[in-house]
Amino acid sequence: MFPALVLEKTPDFTARVRDVDDAFLPEGDVVVDVEYSTLNYKDGLAITNKSPVVRSWPMVAGIDGAGVVASSSSPRWKAGDRVVLNGFGVGETHKGCLAARARLRSEWLVPLPSEFSTKQAMAIGTAGYTAMLSVLALERHGIRPDQGEVLVTGATGGVGSVAVALLSRLGYRVVASTGKAKDAGWLQELGAADLLDRQELSVPGKPLQKERWAAVIDAVGSHTLANACAQTRYGGVVTACGLAQGMDFPSSVAPFILRGVTLAGIDSVMAPMHLREEAWARLATDLDPRSLDVITTEIPLTQAVATAQELMSGQLRGRIVVKIH
Numbered sequence: 001m002f003p004a005l006v007l008e009k010t011p012d013f014t015a016r017v018r019d020v021d022d023a024f025l026p027e028g029d030v031v032v033d034v035e036y037s038t039l040n041y042k043d044g045l046a047i048t049n050k051s052p053v054v055r056s057w058p059m060v061a062g063i064d065g066a067g068v069v070a071s072s073s074s075p076r077w078k079a080g081d082r083v084v085l086n087g088f089g090v091g092e093t094h095k096g097c098l099a100a101r102a103r104l105r106s107e108w109l110v111p112l113p114s115e116f117s118t119k120q121a122m123a124i125g126t127a128g129y130t131a132m133l134s135v136l137a138l139e140r141h142g143i144r145p146d147q148g149e150v151l152v153t154g155a156t157g158g159v160g161s162v163a164v165a166l167l168s169r170l171g172y173r174v175v176a177s178t179g180k181a182k183d184a185g186w187l188q189e190l191g192a193a194d195l196l197d198r199q200e201l202s203v204p205g206k207p208l209q210k211e212r213w214a215a216v217i218d219a220v221g222s223h224t225l226a227n228a229c230a231q232t233r234y235g236g237v238v239t240a241c242g243l244a245q246g247m248d249f250p251s252s253v254a255p256f257i258l259r260g261v262t263l264a265g266i267d268s269v270m271a272p273m274h275l276r277e278e279a280w281a282r283l284a285t286d287l288d289p290r291s292l293d294v295i296t297t298e299i300p301l302t303q304a305v306a307t308a309q310e311l312m313s314g315q316l317r318g319r320i321v322v323k324i325h
């Protein structure tokens, strides 16, 4: 028997840590002893049942995990390999990694870069790997540090805080948009050169505004994303990965057809393996491990439900790592 954070609908929704056995796990060709998992925004939605993330019941929560292969019937992996799992519907349609053991599919796993411990990998998690995918998208579209300021929205969140740390380490001048004025010093420690009150972006604005940003990494959506596009300089690039403010996008085509702005969508869940491996390799070289210490709070599995509720209230900052063993 081993502990798992089990989500059930019988018919009322419950989320609690309880002991399960191997027979409870789904099919898969690799069994992983999970050392650390994490709470992403999507885990918060699933564990609080705030939106229909879970599509198969009962579910074990946890879209991310890092640990050691216990057994494998796939030639890709052998017992003792250190691996990372991000997304692929784990914690949504396939039982997840907020558990001491997970049975997964071999083609979903990425080798843990030797630079990282399993705890550091989960300090990065889907949020940090998505921040890296966003930086890679900016680079693919030709953005370089000498082109001007880069705006990061939802800056104290998981995606935002890793994006601030990554971009500043790469030499960009980063402007962090946040609703948490009290965390200004924390954002500056991560590398933000300047701060913006998120209220300036979160209300309806004009379709074209004063040009400011060479690029934007947005995790917020809604009016924030619309205003970010409207303030992006000629030829600039905006990445969109999130919906912390809302799923809507009340914008116009003006920034795209009059300023040649590019809107680049970022998906981490089904991202192809070559992109995942590129992102993890770049995280290993470009992310200062000291910034992971700054952004990480560790909790035990038994605190995951209560912490998911706090995460959904928008009051936490940085990344929550869940120690399983």
Ligand SMILES: NC(=O)c1ccc[n+]([C@@H]2O[C@H](COP(=O)([O-])OP(=O)(O)OC[C@H]3O[C@@H](n4cnc5c(N)ncnc54)[C@H](OP(=O)(O)O)[C@@H]3O)[C@@H](O)[C@H]2O)c1
Pocket (backbone or CB within 6 Å): 040, 041, 042, 126, 127, 130, 153, 154, 155, 156, 157, 158, 159, 160, 177, 178, 179, 180, 198, 202, 219, 220, 224, 240, 241, 242, 243, 244, 245, 266, 267, 268, 269, 311, 314, 316, 317, 318
């Ligand atoms: N596309 C993908 O594959 C992918 C991958 C990872 C995450 N995401 C999405 O990206 C978003 C951020 O994820 P995360 O893990 O960084 O979440 P998070 O840690 O909860 O951070 C979200 C941040 O957004 C800001 N925020 C919250 N409510 C807001 C509101 N009403 N208006 C404006 N800003 C608000 C807050 O930052 P401040 O207080 O600093 O403003 C908050 O810390 C989520 O929507 C998540 O689902 C998508």
